Amino acid sequence: MGEQADPARVLEKIRIAEETRRSRFIGQEAITLSHGAGGKASFELIEGLIGPAFSNPLLDSLDDAAVIGLPQGLRLAFTTDSYTVSPLFFPGGNIGSLAVHGTVNDLAVSGAVPVAxxxxxxxxxxxxxxxxxxxxEAMALAARKIGVPIVTGDTKVVPKGKGDGIYINTAGVGIVRAVWHMGRDAVQPGDRVILSGSIGDHGVAVMIARQGLELEAEIESDTSPLHELAARLIDGVGSALHCMKDPTRxxxxxxxxxxAQGSNCxxxxxxxxxxxxPEVNGACEILGLDPLTLANEGKLLAFVAPEAAEKALRILREHPLGADSVIIGEVEEGPAHMVYLRTILGGRRVLDMLVGDPLPRIC
Known part of the structure; x- marks a missing residue:
């Protein structure tokens, strides 16, 4: 049987961790690569140092984009991201197309149509x-295919040896189409968790390109824009759609x-x-990686009320990027902040967020 978790003990550990997280940076002297991996160290950095400095209601939700109310009931989604992926070119894309797709996807899963x-x-x-x-040219092509213009920007040059070729920062704005509230705090017990396709492709593709590995199977990044997929869900199931996320870093x-943390479920x-x-799973076994903690750049997670889950699944499967969509689980009342994996062997174990940084500079 798989490892059985004691919910009470794990919950107590999480409670203690949350109480101390804001003080974790006291005494720390240097940033490590783990602080940019999107896992536990990133949360400690954000909640212990950056978040408290800039705290406000729009920021504190920590969703993929800030949703800003404007006159006449208009709502604007605003997001920003930076890209440091190494290598710059990898099977299925490069840093340019990735920057456009990643920014558009943060707007899309926030319920917005990208504008600029x-x-x-x-x-x-x-x-x-x-x-x-x-x-x-890859950025321009990606933007044209999506129908979103790049309308402003900036260029700086640093001395040789003071950078690593090129870094890209993007920001995006979009008009929120969902008239109801979406976000982590809108997720409810009973919601079904839908994943739009296979995971780990981007992480493995970048790792293979970085290490110059030669595998029999050809693995490409899944970098893709999710705006059409997200829009179909919004139109198709309406307010039964409680949250969307793109599982990147x-x-x-x-x-x-x-x-789980944002919903208290x-x-x-x-x-x-x-x-x-299979080829991704095989590569992960060779490289010692877990597909569940690898970045994806063309997949979304949707949290949908149970009565609308099958309809949402049909809608996603009608689009090429969602053809392999599946329901992978459900939201439960508690213990709050816990994520469980029901294993193939019939056990149940805690599924934690990424610890450390097995694959730095993934996006």
């Missing part, structure tokens, strides 16, 4: 103009933990239901 993007480039002296042209495991998922391509 910005692009900021930090270039290292000596960076190849040929590579820069390829990256910029830290993967599905970290994203589920974020939702528990989440139980079935290991057997989570789709992982």
């Amino acid at each position: 993007l910005s692009a900021g480039f930090i270039l290292e002296e000596g960076f190849s103009v040929t590579q820069l042209r390829a990256i910029v 830290g993967g599905v495991a970290t994203t589920l933990n974020e939702v 528990a989440i139980a998922v079935d290991e057997a239901a989570i789709p992982v391509r």
